[in-house]
Amino acid sequence: xxxxxxxxxxxxxxxxxxxxxxxxxxxxxxxxxxxxxxxxxxxxxxxxxxxxxxxxxxxxxxxxxxxxxxxxxxxxxxxxxxxxxxxxxxxxxxxxxxxxxxxxxxxxx
Amino acid sequence: xxxxxxxxxxxxxxxxxxxxxxxxxxxxxxxxxxxxxxxxxxxxxxxxxxxxxxxxxxxxxxxxxxxxxxxxxxxxxxxxxxxxxxxxxxxxxxxxxxxxxxxxxxxxxxxxxxxxxxxxxxxxxxxxxxxxxxxxxxxxxxxxxxxxxxxxxxx
Numbered sequence: 001x002x003x004x005x006x007x008x009x010x011x012x013x014x015x016x017x018x019x020x021x022x023x024x025x026x027x028x029x030x031x032x033x034x035x036x037x038x039x040x041x042x043x044x045x046x047x048x049x050x051x052x053x054x055x056x057x058x059x060x061x062x063x064x065x066x067x068x069x070x071x072x073x074x075x076x077x078x079x080x081x082x083x084x085x086x087x088x089x090x091x092x093x094x095x096x097x098x099x100x101x102x103x104x105x106x107x108x109x
Numbered sequence: 110x111x112x113x114x115x116x117x118x119x120x121x122x123x124x125x126x127x128x129x130x131x132x133x134x135x136x137x138x139x140x141x142x143x144x145x146x147x148x149x150x151x152x153x154x155x156x157x158x159x160x161x162x163x164x165x166x167x168x169x170x171x172x173x174x175x176x177x178x179x180x181x182x183x184x185x186x187x188x189x190x191x192x193x194x195x196x197x198x199x200x201x202x203x204x205x206x207x208x209x210x211x212x213x214x215x216x217x218x219x220x221x222x223x224x225x226x227x228x229x230x231x232x233x234x235x236x237x238x239x240x241x242x243x244x245x246x247x248x249x250x251x252x253x254x255x256x257x258x259x260x261x262x263x264x
Contacts, residue, residue, distance in 0.1 A: 019142060019145075021138065021141050021142075021170055021174070022138040022141060022170075022174045022177065022178070023137075023138035023139050023141055023142075052145070052163075052166065052167075052170075054167060054170045054171060054174065054233075055171055055174075055227070055229040055230050055233060056174065058226075058229060059226035059227050059229075060226070062224060062225065062226045063226050066224075066225075082160075083159075083160070083163045086160075086163075087167065087233075090232075090233060090236055090237075091221065091229050091232070091233070092221040092222070093224075096224055
């Protein structure tokens with residue numbers, strides 16, 4: 001798994017590539033934690049290049065969602081492939097997260 | 110042939126019968142992609158499409174993660190055996206650990222309306238597989254048997 005991070009205006013963008021599971025989700029958590037510590041908002045996590053994510057990946061994103069909410073910030077996820085979207089549906093998280101189709105949509109104010 | 114000793118609640122396999130595919134890994138999460146690679150090919154052999162295969166990959170990943178995290182308390186040097194059999198359209202995978210057997214009634218998911226990290230693995234396994242069975246094995250650990258049948262194509 002690879003995570004690239006950049007700041008665009010007020011938004012912090014994380015582009016995640018590869019598979020997110022028990023082995024790789026800690027790395028994603030570390031990236032998000034740094035931005036959360038700085039109370040960045042909005043945080044945008046682009047999952048369009050993620051072919052697989054498991055419940056540890058979901059846990060990482062839930063942690064981020066809860067953390068960003070504590071300072072009134074926003075977390076948006078974008079580009080979910082059908083398999084990834086299905087996981088969110090199975091876990092009944094599709095209505096909990098702000099899911100966007102595209103990075104452009106997620107980055108817009 | 111797999112037999113179950115009802116009195117002791119243990120499942121064992123006749124040693125003269127080889128599983129179709131078997132492998133042994135250590136309980137390190139870095140091997141999860143390798144497990145998925147094997148399982149993916151097995152699912153395709155059983156006749157699953159992409160969606161069905163992905164469901165199996167999810168279930169197996171969750172199951173193995175549970176073994177690592179809970180059965181082995183996140184130790185990364187313990188043994189996990191995998192026995193795969195494919196008799197299309199049926200996919201069957203036994204995940205065998207050598208930890209201490211846990212009563213399946215104690216293995217539960219969190220309520221889905223409680224939004225918090227963790228606790229989703231068992232729910233995802235049971236939602237995606239047709240059959241999920243936990244049995245005590247002859248090593249004193251748990252054999253988790255996952256079975257899923259590929260849907261038949263209409264003609």
